[in-house]
Amino acid sequence: MSGVETVQVSADDDGIRLDRWFKRHYPALKHGQLEKLLRKGQIRVDGGRIKANHRLAEGQMVRVPPLAGVTSEQTPKPKNRDITLSDAEMQELQARVLYRDDHVIAFNKPPGLAVQGGSKTTHHLDGMLDALRFGSEERPRLVHRLDKDTSGVMLLARSPSAAAKLTAAFRGSDARKLYWAAVVGVPRPAQGRINMALGKVPGRVGERVMAGVDGGKKAVTLYRIVERAGTRAAWLAMEPLTGRTHQLRVHSLLLETPILGDGKYGGAEAFLDGEGIARQLHLHARAIRLPHPAKKGFLEVTAPLPGHMMDTWQFLGFSVNEEATGGDPFAEFDT
Numbered sequence: 001m002s003g004v005e006t007v008q009v010s011a012d013d014d015g016i017r018l019d020r021w022f023k024r025h026y027p028a029l030k031h032g033q034l035e036k037l038l039r040k041g042q043i044r045v046d047g048g049r050i051k052a053n054h055r056l057a058e059g060q061m062v063r064v065p066p067l068a069g070v071t072s073e074q075t076p077k078p079k080n081r082d083i084t085l086s087d088a089e090m091q092e093l094q095a096r097v098l099y100r101d102d103h104v105i106a107f108n109k110p111p112g113l114a115v116q117g118g119s120k121t122t123h124h125l126d127g128m129l130d131a132l133r134f135g136s137e138e139r140p141r142l143v144h145r146l147d148k149d150t151s152g153v154m155l156l157a158r159s160p161s162a163a164a165k166l167t168a169a170f171r172g173s174d175a176r177k178l179y180w181a182a183v184v185g186v187p188r189p190a191q192g193r194i195n196m197a198l199g200k201v202p203g204r205v206g207e208r209v210m211a212g213v214d215g216g217k218k219a220v221t222l223y224r225i226v227e228r229a230g231t232r233a234a235w236l237a238m239e240p241l242t243g244r245t246h247q248l249r250v251h252s253l254l255l256e257t258p259i260l261g262d263g264k265y266g267g268a269e270a271f272l273d274g275e276g277i278a279r280q281l282h283l284h285a286r287a288i289r290l291p292h293p294a295k296k297g298f299l300e301v302t303a304p305l306p307g308h309m310m311d312t313w314q315f316l317g318f319s320v321n322e323e324a325t326g327g328d329p330f331a332e333f334d335t
Contacts, residue, residue: 005064006160008141010116014058018045021056029067037065046164059143059167061160083127090131097132098153099301103294104166105132105140105156106301111280111308114148125154132156144170147246149261152179152285153303157293165293170243175290178329179238179248180226180305182282182312183257184270186234191224194251198244208264209246211254219244221251222333229316233260233272237286239333248283259283260312276315278308287329302329 013021022034031052037043038052042065045054056062085093099106107125109115114124129140140156143166157163169175198209199216210216220241228234234257240247252259258266260282271279289300305313305320313320328334 007062009056009060018054019052061164093131103162107154108303109154111151115145143167149281150283151306162293169290178287180284180286181236182260185257187255187257194221219247227318277312280308
C-alpha cells in the first residue's frame with residue numbers, strides 16, 4: 001500500500017479493538033509491525049496517539065500510513081458500495097441539502113432511507129454519497145447516524161479533517177441535537193429529564209434496547225411538551241444528552257407515551273386511528289448545533305417536518321408553521 005489513508009470506522013466495526021480492526025481490514029500486517037507503527041505515532045485515531053487494545057467507535061477516523069510489505073493484492077479491496085442513480089434521483093437527493101460549504105454538508109434525510117448498508121439493506125445513503133460531491137474530489141463522509149425510519153438533519157464531512165472534528169463534537173458535549181416527536185398520550189410532568197441507562201438484549205425478532213439491564217450505558221434525555229391534542233397525543237421536543245441506540249424511543253416508552261408509529265417498542269399502543277395519521281414513525285431530527293469544523297462560531301441547521309408528520313400535525317391541530325418558525329430552537333431547554 002502506498003500513501004497515507006484516512007479510513008472511517010463503520011457501524012459494523014463499532015466497539016472492535018484497534019488491533020483486531022487491522023487484522024480484519026489489513027490481514028497481511030503482522031502484529032509486531034502494528035505495534036511499531038503505533039509506538040512511532042504513525043497510526044492515529046481522530047488525530048491522537050492510541051494503543052492496540054483501544055476500542056474503536058463508529059465514525060472515528062483511523063490514519064493508516066504506508067504499510068511496507070502489504071501490497072494492494074494482499075489488502076482486501078473495499079466492497080463496492082456505490083448505488084447507481086438516475087439524473088432525476090441525483091437531483092432529488094441534492095435538493096435535500098439544507099446547507100453546504102467547503103467543509104460540511106447538512107442533509108435532510110427522508111424517513112425510510114437507511115444510512116448504511118447491511119446484509120439485507122442494499123438501498124442506503126452511504127451508497128449515494130458520490131451524488132453529493134458537488135465537484136469535490138473528496139467523497140462526503142458520514143459522521144453520525146439516524147435510524148432508518150427517523151427523518152431530519154444529518155451532517156456530512158467533506159474532508160478528513162472536518163470528519164475528525166465533527167466526529168469529536170458528536171462524541172463529546174459540543175454538539176446539541178433537537179428532535180420533534182408525536183407521542184400517544186400526554187407525559188407527566190410536562191417537562192423533565194429522563195436518566196435511565198440503556199442496554200441491548202437479544203430477542204426472537206432481533207436485538208432490542210431496554211432500560212435498566214445489566215451493563216447498560218448511561219442515557220439522559222431532556223423533554224418538554226410543545227402542544228397537546230387533549231389527552232390523545234402530544235408534540236414533544238426532546239434533546240438527548242447522550243447518543244445511545246434508540247434512546248428517544250425507549251425513553252418515551254418510560255414516560256408511558258410511546259412515539260407514534262413505533263410498533264417495535266410501543267406495540268399496538270403506539271398507533272392512533274385517523275385517516276390523517278400515517279403508521280410511520282413520528283420522530284424527526286429537527287436541529288443540530290455544533291462548532292463549525294473549520295470556521296469561527298457555530299453551525300446550526302434545522303430541517304422541515306416530513307410530509308407524513310405535517311399531515312399528522314394538521315390532523316391533530318398542532319400549530320407548527322414552517323415559514324414562521326424561527327428563533328433559537330434550543331432556547332426552552334436553556335432556561
